[in-house]
Amino acid sequence: MPLPYSGHRIQTTLLHRLGTDHWHARVPAGQLVGLGEALDAAERLGARREFLEGSAQNRERERVLRERPEALSVLGQVVLGAGSVFWVPDGTRSSGTLDLFGLECIDGFQLLALIARLAATLTLEHLNQAVLDVRIFTGAARELARGEYDRAHLYCNPAEPQDLLVRHPIMIKLVKQFANDQLHFKLRRGERRGPHRAGYSIGEATTALALFSREAHPDLAHRTLEDKGRQEIWRDPSGPAFRTLFNDRTQATGIRIAITFRRSILDVLEEMLRARSAHHWHLLEDAPDLVVWAVSRRLPIDWLHCSQRDPAAPQWEKILDEVPALTRESAESLVHAYEQLRPNRVYKRAEVRELPYWKQLLKTAG
Known part of the structure; x- marks a missing residue:
């Protein structure tokens, strides 16, 4: 329990009593300054943490409160317990x-402490543009609220960068293009209920586009092989990595071509692995997308998003027939390069998955 805190008066703009021990109010931020002012405010209020001055979230909320205080009204919430109201x-x-x-x-408490700190540099009029949700619990409801908010992290499904892609105009365009072809382009995480059309996911699309990009080196492609790397790219839609893959030129047709070719190359590698398992051929199992990258360099990837009505568009269906032979050639070349780099030495699975070794193998393979 917190130490006894002196009484505090707040003026509300909207107030609802939701029972004998629960109040819900809309309160201008300036009315809450006094709660976070004391040096021992966290202790006196029984808050779980002191103010986390260096956290990215608090820095972002400070920027919002300074530049767009009205925006804090959307998500700003404070939950208080009280002995009496x-x-x-x-x-x-x-x-x-x-x-x-x-x-x-x-x-x-982080929001209360931030408001108290900014009150020294912002006017009361400015602070009051942020109107916050304040919930107040008393009696038995206070104990229940404390317990459940202490466990709230167990219930929360935190947002990830992928979750915001549904708002991006390029993604909206691509979803419509796929829908026109009776295909589903899955942007959202999670299981979709009921029957649904065949289609492609944003994760597979991101990796395939990176492997078939016009980049001179496989750095970007290698980043997209794991979800963590893809999330980092999606986190910054205005960044160079995202714009390399998803820009005004990106078309659903190009995504389908890249995915189709990648899947075809991986299928050929599986066939090769069933036939050969010695002499470093495990390279194909541990770094299959290295072979995809190598094969893609031999394809007209500059025309990936070219309209199929354009007379200059590659004949992708005919090129797809050449993929098995190209895949075998590239795979054999990379295995031979590995044998040159590690003659008569033990094969290291972790080593060949790393980007620096990809570059060495590609350079040795020529």
Whole structure:
């Protein structure tokens, strides 16, 4: 339990009483300055943490509160526990002044502390442009709220960069293009209920496009082989990596071509592995996309997103027939390069998965 905190009065713009021990109010940020001012505010309010000054989230909220205070009204929330609450109406049924005693901060102390710190440099008028949700619990509801907010991290499904792709205009365009061909382009994480059309996922599309990109080196392609690398690329839609793969030229047709060719190359490698298992041929199992990269360099990838109505568009269906032979040639060349780099030495599976070794193998293979 927190140390006894002196009473605090807040003026609300909107107030609902949701039972005998639960209040829900909309409160201008300036009304909350006093709660986070004291040097020992975290202790006195029973907050879980002191102010995390260096956290990326607090830096971002500070920027928002300085530059766009009204935006904080959307997500800003503070949850308080109180020993007692007294409501002083202001003549309306949905607002008024609350006198709060025996306070604790169940959730939202980081926001309270940030408001208190910025009050020294921002005007009260500026702070009050941020109108926050404040929930107040008393009695038995206070104990329940404290326990559940302490476990809230167990319930939360945190957002990842992929989750924001559904808003991106290029992705919206691609989804429509796939839909026109009766195909589903899956941007969202998670299981989709019910029957659904065949299609392609954003993860597979990102990797395939990187492998068939016009980049001179496989750095970007290698990043996309794992979800962590793809999420980093999706995190910054204005960054060079994202724009290399998804830009105004990117077409659903190009994505389908890249995925189709990658799948075809991987199928050929599986056949080769069933026939050969010695003399470093495990390279094909541990670094299959290295072979995809090597084969892609022998294809007209500059024309990947070219309209199929363009007379200059490659005849991809005929080129696909050449993939098995190209794959075998490239695979044999890379295995031979590995034998040159490590003659009569033990094959190291982890080594061949790393980007520096990819570059060595490609350079040796010529």
